[in-house]
Amino acid sequence: xxxxxxxxxxxxxxxxxxxxxxxxxxxxxxxxxxxxxxxxxxxxxxxxxxxxxxxxxxxxxxxxxxxxxxxxxxxxxxxxxxxxxxxxxxxxxxxxxxxxxxxxxxxxxxxxxxxxxxxxxxxxxxxxxxxxxxxxxxxxxxxxxxxxxxxxxxxxxxxxxxxxxxxxxxxxxxxxxxxxxxxxxxxxxxxxxxxxxxxxxxxxxxxxxxxxxxxxxxxxxxxxxxxxxxxxxxxxxxxxxxxxxxxxxxxxxxxxxxxxxxxxxxxxxxxxxxxxxxxxxxxxxxxxxxxxxxxxxxxxxxxxxxxxxxxxxxxxxxxxxxxxxxxxxxxxxxxxxxxxxxxxxxxxxxxxxxxxxxxxxxxxxxxxxxxxxxxxxxxxxxxxxxxxxxxxxxxxxxxxxxxxxxxxxxxxxxxxxxxxxxxxxxxxxxxxxxxxxxxxxxxxxxxxxxxxxxxxxxxxxxxxxxxxxxxxxxxxxxxxxxxxxxxxxxxxxxxxxxxxxxxxx
Numbered sequence: 057x058x059x060x061x062x063x064x065x066x067x068x069x070x071x072x073x074x075x076x077x078x079x080x081x082x083x084x085x086x087x088x089x090x091x092x093x094x095x096x097x098x099x100x101x102x103x104x105x106x107x108x109x110x111x112x113x114x115x116x117x118x119x120x121x122x123x124x125x126x127x128x129x130x131x132x133x134x135x136x137x138x139x140x141x142x143x144x145x146x147x148x149x150x151x152x153x154x155x156x157x158x159x160x161x162x163x164x165x166x167x168x169x170x171x172x173x174x175x176x177x178x179x180x181x182x183x184x185x186x187x188x189x190x191x192x193x194x195x196x197x198x199x200x201x202x203x204x205x206x207x208x209x210x211x212x213x214x215x216x217x218x219x220x221x222x223x224x225x226x227x228x229x230x231x232x233x234x235x236x237x238x239x240x241x242x243x244x245x246x247x248x249x250x251x252x253x254x255x256x257x258x259x260x261x262x263x264x265x266x267x268x269x270x271x272x273x274x275x276x277x278x279x280x281x282x283x284x285x286x287x288x289x290x291x292x293x294x295x296x297x298x299x300x301x302x303x304x305x306x307x308x309x310x311x312x313x314x315x316x317x318x319x320x321x322x323x324x325x326x327x328x329x330x331x332x333x334x335x336x337x338x339x340x341x342x343x344x345x346x347x348x349x350x351x352x353x354x355x356x357x358x359x360x361x362x363x364x365x366x367x368x369x370x371x372x373x374x375x376x377x378x379x380x381x382x383x384x385x386x387x388x389x390x391x392x393x394x395x396x397x398x399x400x401x402x403x404x405x406x407x408x409x410x411x412x413x414x415x416x417x418x419x420x421x422x423x424x425x426x427x428x429x430x431x432x433x434x435x436x437x438x439x440x441x442x443x444x445x446x447x448x449x450x451x452x453x454x455x456x457x458x459x460x461x462x463x464x465x466x467x468x469x470x471x472x473x474x475x476x477x478x479x480x481x482x483x484x485x486x487x488x489x490x491x492x493x494x495x496x497x498x499x500x501x502x503x504x505x506x507x508x509x510x511x512x513x514x515x516x517x518x519x520x521x522x523x524x525x526x527x528x529x530x531x532x533x534x535x536x537x538x539x540x541x542x543x544x545x546x547x548x549x550x551x552x553x554x555x556x557x558x559x560x561x
Contacts (some may be wrong), residue, residue, distance in 0.1 A: 058166030062173045064157045073141040075156055076127050080166030083123060086115040087459055123163075130159040135185055149371050150177025158189070171199040175206060179361060179371045179507055202385045202485050204510040207231035215238050229483075248310045254470040259300055266293040326472045326499050330397035333359040333473055333501050340390035341374075341381060355391070356521065364495075365503045366512045369522030373507040378476045378522070379403065382503065402466035404459065404476045425468040438494055439464040440487055455482035459493065472500035480508040 058079065064074050077084045090111040097104030108517060119126075128138040134155040145153065154177055161169050175183060183206070190197055190210045201207065207214065208230045216225040216234065220317035227234040274283050303309060339355035351374045367375045380386045381393050383403050415423075421432040436446045439460045450458065461481060466474065474495075480488045488508065492515055495502060506512055512519070 057168045057170055058161035058164045059170065060154075060157045060161060060171040060174055062176060064145075064153055070145045071141065072131075072143050072145050072156055073127060075145045076130055076141070076160045076163050077123070079160035079162070079166075080118075080123075080179070083118050086111065086118055090115050098529040127159075128162055130162040131156075133162050133191070134159045151179055151182045151371050154178060155182070155185075169193070169195065169197045169199075171197065171201075173200055173202070175201055175203040175507075177371070180368055180509065181370055183507065183509065202480075202483065202488065203489075203508070204231050204485060204515070208510075226548060242259075242313045245310065245313045249312050252310045256300065256304070257324065259296070263293050263297050263300070265297075266290075276472065288481035326470055327398060327400065328499075329361055329399045329472045329501070331361050332359055332396040333363075333399055334396060335359075335394040336391070337394060338391035339381070339388050339393065341377060341386065342389045343377075361396075361501055362499075363501055363503075364515055364517045365520060366516035366518075367503065367505045367522065368512065368522045373522045375522060376406070376477055378520075379477055379503065379505060383475055399473050400471045400472035401473045401475060402469070404463055404466065404474065404479055406477045406481060411447075412447075415450055416442050416447050417450075417464075420450070420461065420465055421468055424465050427468075435468065436461075436464060440490055456484070456487060459483070460487070463491070467498065474500065474502045474504075476502065476506075478505055478507065480506060480511055 064075065066078075074084070074087075077087060087394065090108070093104060093107035093111045096107055114377060127141065131138050131141070136152070136155055136159065140148075140152075140156075145156065148156070154174060158169075158171075158174070174186060178186060183203070187206060187210050190206075199211075211231070214227045214229075214231060214234050216227065217223075218225060225238075227237060265289055270286040270293065273286040274290075277283060277286075335358040336355045339352055341352040343351060355378075369375055377386065380403075381388060383401055384393075384395075385403075417436050418429055418432045421427055421435060422429065425432075425435075427435065433441075433446050441457075441460070441464075446455070448457075450461070453461070459479065463474075463476075463479065479491065479495075483491065488511065492511060497514065504515075
């Protein structure tokens with residue numbers, strides 16, 4: 057078995073080759089011994105040469121230099137060049153590190169791959185590559201993922217761990233099929249529960265009526281025979297009552313389905329901005345001044361009120377920079393960002409840090425909106441803060457909880473333009489789908505950077521695709537969300553989208 061953790065903890069100063077070679081720990085240990093003995097030669101030639109000869113024999117016995125070709129083959133299999141092998145591993149992007157981690161698994165010749173959130177840090181092109189890799193791999197893959205599109209397109213069996221029943225539910229098929237199955241089972245269970253409760257009420261009413269009749273007869277008659285008969289009837293009614301209690305305590309009882317999270321959001325009133333929210337005019341941007349390489353070049357587009365724009369593109373192309381330009385945190389080098397009338401912006405960063413670290417969600421929302429405690433708790437429910445969660449100190453919350461709280465705080469302050477940078481990071485599938493529903497109810501305008509393809513497909517009404525070009529980055533505006541489901545690489549989207557530009561382009 058080969059294991060890909062969420063975060064690859066490579067040794068300090070480890071090279072790409074070293075990380076790939078670590079897929080075979082015995083070989084990596086022999087390589088390190090060989091390297092140490094080579095350095096020893098300069099200090100003590102006699103001992104050093106002897107140690108080097110011994111280390112070399114061990115290294116060659118394990119496959120030695122024959123493995124160089126295998127390492128290069130593993131790199132090619134994950135779409136990377138062997139020229140990267142001498143690079144420091146920690147200097148590479150998260151997506152590149154994930155690919156190199158998979159190369160290490162391939163080098164280990166593992167027939168079963170255990171992968172923990174392999175989509176973390178991957179851009180759209182890398183996600184498409186991962187799907188292709190999983191389809192080509194002939195062994196067994198067990199992976200944990202919150203990527204719904206990956207589940208639908210790459211998995212043939214799902215194991216859902218239910219944190220309420222503490223059961224593992226096994227489903228053969230797609231994630232969408234699993235959701236339909238759960239909803240169907242819930243509807244059947246709810247119907248059976250209602251039938252059961254109707255029958256319980258009928259039996260309880262019958263028992264109650266029988267007991268009342270028996271008690272009335274016993275009190276009003278002087279006939280000993282009728283009194284004895286009424287006592288027998290009352291005893292039978294009591295027996296039926298105990299039988300009903302036993303049934304309700306048994307495993308045969310149909311439980312009421314868990315509360316189905318339904319959206320009934322009443323957002324605070326948001327002042328409407330003008331129809332034109334923002335306009336990019338010949339936008340260009342350089343970090344470090346005019347001597348540096350241009351990041352953006354000739355970006356032209358506009359945002360209209362109520363749109364849901366998704367910004368797509370490879371890692372490092374400048375998606376976050378574009379959000380910060382819209383926010384006004386950065387100043388264009390050339391051109392301008394013209395904001396419309398009455399626009400109030402809120403920015404959800406990838407990494408959320410609260411200055412008010414000692415506060416709780418309830419106190420933070422109360423401070424932001426002047427709500428009572430009850431109103432704050434009701435509002436926080438829309439963002440999945442239930443039970444004791446509204447009173448949990450911010451310092452004790454997970455990254456996903458902090459993101460949800462920051463989003464809730466922004467909306468309650470009355471923003472009408474949400475700028476979201478990877479809003480689905482650190483959230484499980486249920487949370488992602490519920491936050492999607494909450495965002496759909498937001499009355500203003502949303503611009504979001506995301507690598508969650510299912511979120512992009514479901515939520516986006518228009519897409520800005522940033523593509524790296526010689527000398528800068530170009531922007532393509534696309535309207536068709538179904539293209540995202542089949543996205544293999546950004547240039548393919550541009551080719552497929554010919555003629556689909558909006559009038560503003």
